[in-house]
Amino acid sequence: MIVSVVVSMVAGCASACTAGATRHDPPTAAVAADLPKIEQAALLTAGLLPKNAAVKMLAAEIERQESLIKxxxxKQGFTYYPKPPGSLVDFNSQTDFSSLTYARTYGLGVTSIPTFESTGPANNSYYGALSQAQQNAYETADSDCADQAVKLVHAEFALDAGHTLNQRVESELKSSQEYTESLRQWSDCAAKVGLRYRSRGDLAGALVTRLGAIKKRLQGTDQDMVLDQEFVRLRSDEISAATATFPCSVKADAVRERIYRSILRRLER
Structure with a gap:
């Protein structure tokens, strides 16, 4: 399982186009044809795609987006060199709660520092050779083209529809007694290793709060955060907590995924 941030979330037709339809309504022919895409997008949003599949999908989205921008x-009279997917998304430290290796390396992904591939000098070199007026026009065109590309990618990969579907599934999931019980069991399991939180989400939230305090303290200074002793301690605590609760999370995640997919199948009918 990999939890990823899609290239960009743009409000699209998904919610408006499904307004008025109940979850028992059969899909239209057009929607039915896109169900595999919508399901993949929902699973990606929920963090339930295997890492390899998620990385492949994200890379395909970015490659398509960059091709559209090019x-x-x-058409605006400019040359654009597509950026490699790894320069826009850090595929190495993407949250992967299904991996013990990830837990031992990145914890819950709160303190991980993203690393990106180089975009190369081509675009900068081209831009630098333009006149000031051309650079202004280039920037405007680049912004407009990027906006258009994101919207087209969201439509082609059914990202907005998938996001909407995920919200519907998550809403039902949270009302499931079995899911609620799995969270209680996670909490009891975590308590046995000295961690008293209601869920992994609450644990992550506490870590995020500590990280925010560190960032606020270092704001305006030239100190490297990764060398700050409180940050080093936080990262150590995060990895220890993620590793200690990993068995608890595996059980809870299995319950969540089973219920999620069951609801998803029903909503798609």
């Missing part, structure tokens, strides 16, 4: 820029 074509759009060409």
């Amino acid at each position: 074509g759009c820029m060409a």
